[in-house]
Amino acid sequence: MTDLTFRYVAYTDVGLRRSKNEDSGYASRRLLAIADGMGGAAAGDLASASAMDVLRGVDRDLDGDALTALQVSVEQANIRLGELIKADPAVEGMGTTLEAMLWDGEKLAVAHLGDSRMYRLRDNSLAQISTDHTFVQSLVEEGKLTPAEARVHPHRSLLLRAMLGRDDNEADFSWIQPALGDRYLLCSDGLSDMVADQLIERAMQSDSIDLAATELVRLALEGGGHDNVTVVIAEFIDADADPDDTLSCADGQPQLVGAVAEERRPPTGRSTAGTDRHPPAADLDEEALRYAPRPPGRRPWLRFTAVVLVLAAIIAAAAFGGYRWTQTQYFVAESDGRVAIYQGVPFDVPGITLNRVDEVSQIEVETLPAYSRSQVEGGIEAQNRADAEAIIANLEQFVAPRPTPTPTESPTEKSA
Numbered sequence: 001m002t003d004l005t006f007r008y009v010a011y012t013d014v015g016l017r018r019s020k021n022e023d024s025g026y027a028s029r030r031l032l033a034i035a036d037g038m039g040g041a042a043a044g045d046l047a048s049a050s051a052m053d054v055l056r057g058v059d060r061d062l063d064g065d066a067l068t069a070l071q072v073s074v075e076q077a078n079i080r081l082g083e084l085i086k087a088d089p090a091v092e093g094m095g096t097t098l099e100a101m102l103w104d105g106e107k108l109a110v111a112h113l114g115d116s117r118m119y120r121l122r123d124n125s126l127a128q129i130s131t132d133h134t135f136v137q138s139l140v141e142e143g144k145l146t147p148a149e150a151r152v153h154p155h156r157s158l159l160l161r162a163m164l165g166r167d168d169n170e171a172d173f174s175w176i177q178p179a180l181g182d183r184y185l186l187c188s189d190g191l192s193d194m195v196a197d198q199l200i201e202r203a204m205q206s207d208s209i210d211l212a213a214t215e216l217v218r219l220a221l222e223g224g225g226h227d228n229v230t231v232v233i234a235e236f237i238d239a240d241a242d243p244d245d246t247l248s249c250a251d252g253q254p255q256l257v258g259a260v261a262e263e264r265r266p267p268t269g270r271s272t273a274g275t276d277r278h279p280p281a282a283d284l285d286e287e288a289l290r291y292a293p294r295p296p297g298r299r300p301w302l303r304f305t306a307v308v309l310v311l312a313a314i315i316a317a318a319a320f321g322g323y324r325w326t327q328t329q330y331f332v333a334e335s336d337g338r339v340a341i342y343q344g345v346p347f348d349v350p351g352i353t354l355n356r357v358d359e360v361s362q363i364e365v366e367t368l369p370a371y372s373r374s375q376v377e378g379g380i381e382a383q384n385r386a387d388a389e390a391i392i393a394n395l396e397q398f399v400a401p402r403p404t405p406t407p408t409e410s411p412t413e414k415s416a
């Protein structure tokens with residue numbers, strides 16, 4: 001059997017809409033990794049950089065099993081996030097996705113957590129080898145959505161699992177056996193959201209992985225560049241093959257990109273406000289809304305969408321008789337401590353109430369894990385009533401056991 005080794009490259013771009021890079025990427029002769037920070041103003045860059053900083057400590061001569069080493073490293077990264085949050089409550093709610101591949105000389109130990117992705121190009125054919133830990137992916141698995149519908153679903157970025165510095169939300173670990181010629185891609189959703197798999201496949205077939213990386217980032221920008229985009233690529237070659245001096249990995253040095261490679265900001269989501277180049281509106285930008293768990297009582301999604309919906313409501317009022325239009329809308333939010341479906345739009349105009357509680361579920365908001373709780377408190381937009389019901393059914397899986405009936409099993413995390 002041929003001894004294998006791999007070439008590698010890491011490449012990132014802040015994108016066309018975002019003002020800072022919250023992704024971190026790493027590639028070396030042993031380790032490939034991506035972390036996509038979340039939390040908007042609450043320091044997504046700090047989360048991804050800190051997790052990556054800890055994780056890359058595993059890039060050294062292995063003492064024992066690679067999968068165990070990776071598990072320990074991922075756990076340490078999570079503990080680190082927890083410490084940062086404890087030390088500075090302003091960054092509460094920050095978190096990160098994590099994809100990592102650790103080479104033991106024969107096979108890859110793999111960690112996967114969140115909605116960043118891993119793809120393999122084998123015999124010129126691309127396959128996604130990770131399963132998104134997202135709400136829409138769970139609907140796909142239940143047969144309620146097709147993959148094509150999931151791609152354009154308004155909640156496609158709602159994460160079911162991410163690294164949040166807590167003791168839930170565990171990563172998936174597995175082994176992969178690479179073959180000669182395989183190319184592996186780790187990417188943030190800034191690529192997979194913007195670029196169809198067929199185009200990713202074609203780019204991955206480029207003459208070299210360096211060309212593939214630049215082409216993928218170019219495609220993401222061409223596709224809109226709504227988000228930070230980060231790609232890490234490895235290509236498995238014969239360990240005895242002559243080195244290719246034209247490649248960026250020819251120097252054998254690790255490549256570190258994105259937030260983890262940038263100057264570290266002070267460890268708080270607030271104190272940089274005065275020096276931030278970006279207007280406060282950045283707090284409510286698209287990325288913050290996509291992921292950001294928010295402190296109780298704030299409804300960023302509602303505030304942001306209110307502007308859009310007011311305009312839409314005015315237009316609809318002219319066209320269809322506004323009130324009736326608003327009553328065809330649904331959202332999920334809190335009502336007297338329970339998760340509820342609201343009919344209407346999530347704001348009132350003076351003198352008119354535009355929403356009402358349609359149905360109150362049995363779910364007490366405080367029994368939800370912090371991440372789900374903050375989503376409810378922030379309000380979750382639904383496409384229609386059935387969608388609102390699906391959102392609630394999904395939340396039910398995260399309800400913590402009540403102290404009194406003493407169930408013996410812990411709640412089952414949705415396995416993706």
Ligand code: CA
Binds near residue numbers: 036188189227228
């Ligand atoms: Ca992202």
